[in-house]
Amino acid sequence: xxKKTGRKPRITVSRTDHDRLLGLAEAIEERDPVxxxxxxxxxxxxxxxxxxxLPETVVRMGSTLTYTTDDGEPHTVTLVFPVEADITQGxxxxxxPVGTALIGLSVGQSIDWTARDGRTHRLTITExxxxxxxxxxx
Numbered sequence: 001x002x003k004k005t006g007r008k009p010r011i012t013v014s015r016t017d018h019d020r021l022l023g024l025a026e027a028i029e030e031r032d033p034v035x036x037x038x039x040x041x042x043x044x045x046x047x048x049x050x051x052x053x054l055p056e057t058v059v060r061m062g063s064t065l066t067y068t069t070d071d072g073e074p075h076t077v078t079l080v081f082p083v084e085a086d087i088t089q090g091x092x093x094x095x096x097p098v099g100t101a102l103i104g105l106s107v108g109q110s111i112d113w114t115a116r117d118g119r120t121h122r123l124t125i126t127e128x129x130x131x132x133x134x135x136x137x138x
Contacts, residue, residue: 009111011104013046014054017061021094021103024081028095039100046104057128059105061094066127067102074126079103098123 013021025039059065064078077092079102085093092099101113101123110124 008045009105009109011042011046012054012058012106013043013048013104014051014060015048016051017103018043018046018048020061020081024095032095035095035097035100038097039095042100042103055106057107059102059125059128061103064129065102065125067123067125069123070121077102 021039022043025036025043029036054060059079061079061081064076066074066076068074077090079094079099080091082093082095085091085096094100094103097113097115101111102125105111105125107125107128110122112120112122114120
């Protein structure tokens with residue numbers, strides 16, 4: 001597990017996800033400038049690779065993954081675009097603070113993220129199931 005250093009882990013994003021997420025961030029900029037800025041800064045620091053070159057061990061749009069938080073509790077979710085989000089089915093939007101934090105992480109990586117209540121949490125990716133590319137808008 002990574003130590004808390006204040007530095008963010010390296011992330012990798014597919015070209016398609018990068019382009020779609022950048023467009024989404026720009027679209028929400030007026031309505032939610034803080035979220036848009038957070039998404040854009042994550043995308044700017046990401047290593048962008050061709051879709052086929054992104055390892056299945058990296059969180060991408062449509063990935064179903066398990067992560068643990070500060071309390072050690074495992075959470076299994078699927079990362080989706082806002083129109084597909086349904087928290088009751090574990091489908092979290094990339095436009096939520098935790099959703100933005102998840103994109104591009106690999107198994108074993110940790111990241112600190114700030115919840116909407118202003119508190120900082122740490123999550124660690126423990127498992128990623130391969131994304132079903134092309135399914136439901138991904």
